[in-house]
Amino acid sequence: xxxxxxxxxxxxxxxxxxxxxxxxxxxxxxxxxxxxxxxxxxxxxxxxxxxxxxxxxxxxxxxxxxxxxxxxxxxxxxxxxxxxxxxxxxxxxxxxxxxxxxxx
Amino acid sequence: xxxxxxxxxxxxxxxxxxxxxxxxxxxxxxxxxxxxxxxxxxxxxxxxxxxxxxxxxxxxxxxxxxxxxxxxxxxxxxxxxxxxxxxxxxxxxxxxxxxxxxxx
Amino acid sequence: xxxxxxxxxxxxxxxxxxxxxxxxxxxxxxxxxxxxxxxxxxxxxxxxxxxxxxxxxxxxxxxxxxxxxxxxxxxxxxxxxxxxxxxxxxxxxxxxxxxxxxxx
Numbered sequence: 001x002x003x004x005x006x007x008x009x010x011x012x013x014x015x016x017x018x019x020x021x022x023x024x025x026x027x028x029x030x031x032x033x034x035x036x037x038x039x040x041x042x043x044x045x046x047x048x049x050x051x052x053x054x055x056x057x058x059x060x061x062x063x064x065x066x067x068x069x070x071x072x073x074x075x076x077x078x079x080x081x082x083x084x085x086x087x088x089x090x091x092x093x094x095x096x097x098x099x100x101x102x103x104x
Numbered sequence: 105x106x107x108x109x110x111x112x113x114x115x116x117x118x119x120x121x122x123x124x125x126x127x128x129x130x131x132x133x134x135x136x137x138x139x140x141x142x143x144x145x146x147x148x149x150x151x152x153x154x155x156x157x158x159x160x161x162x163x164x165x166x167x168x169x170x171x172x173x174x175x176x177x178x179x180x181x182x183x184x185x186x187x188x189x190x191x192x193x194x195x196x197x198x199x200x201x202x203x204x205x206x207x208x
Numbered sequence: 209x210x211x212x213x214x215x216x217x218x219x220x221x222x223x224x225x226x227x228x229x230x231x232x233x234x235x236x237x238x239x240x241x242x243x244x245x246x247x248x249x250x251x252x253x254x255x256x257x258x259x260x261x262x263x264x265x266x267x268x269x270x271x272x273x274x275x276x277x278x279x280x281x282x283x284x285x286x287x288x289x290x291x292x293x294x295x296x297x298x299x300x301x302x303x304x305x306x307x308x309x310x311x312x
């Protein structure tokens with residue numbers, strides 16, 4: 001049967017930068033509407049995107065527009081629905097996902 | 105034969121917050137007893153868990169109880185054993201793992 | 209047919225520390241020569257490698273030689289080529305990769 005095992009989850013990572021307008025929109029959606037069990041936001045110390053422009057930081061994290069990764073996981077069905085919602089305001093090539101397993 | 109390829113590893117990510125008591129326990133176990141080849145601890149700048157309560161930071165990382173991710177990888181057999189140990193003091197739905205490959 | 213789906217990517221994570229000489233070499237290669245669509249560099253707050261020596265930080269991120277993770281993804285073919293290049297200056301057991309999917 002094709003029902004996923006109860007311990008299978010889909011893990012999602014979304015790559016943005018601090019000043020992108022859709023970051024606030026994304027976090028609001030995830031926190032208020034997504035019903036996710038948890039979300040973690042990570043800030044990189046350096047990075048570059050399609051423009052080739054470096055976004056970097058030095059001591060004390062005072063730079064601006066650093067890379068931000070938004071990460072979460074949940075059941076495959078719930079994530080599939082959430083991705084259709086997020087695709088409406090985040091470029092699809094900034095979103096990756098894969099299958100992982102809970103330690104149960 | 106079911107022996108994994110020598111380059112196959114299991115990658116683990118454990119999601120906690122800075123003030124959870126089991127974080128110190130987990131790091132002590134990983135550092136002193138697990139025989140792992142390496143562990144990385146990452147701190148998020150924002151996040152929320154089941155409670156829906158936001159854990160967030162602003163400039164200079166002065167906030168408290170931020171999300172923390174503990175990440176490590178090793179052979180599937182070693183990770184399988186380590187997860188049985190960690191499951192005794194970390195909630196299983198805070199631990200995800202998947203198969204990855206070394207670049208050999 | 210074995211052609212990968214257009215949305216399949218290989219995600220790579222490389223584990224180094226801030227003072228390793230090959231970190232600068234790696235970032236220069238990725239930024240100038242790799243033609244990657246994006247790279248993110250994350251700094252851990254603690255970690256240890258084969259030596260068992262802890263690399264850790266406290267308030268305000270003033271410590272030295274913290275763990276650094278370099279992360280990127282692209283098509284399987286491009287990543288396969290890039291890994292052959294990176295293997296020339298980074299130890300293979302510091303590089304993990306797995307298959308993920310774009311949200312398209």
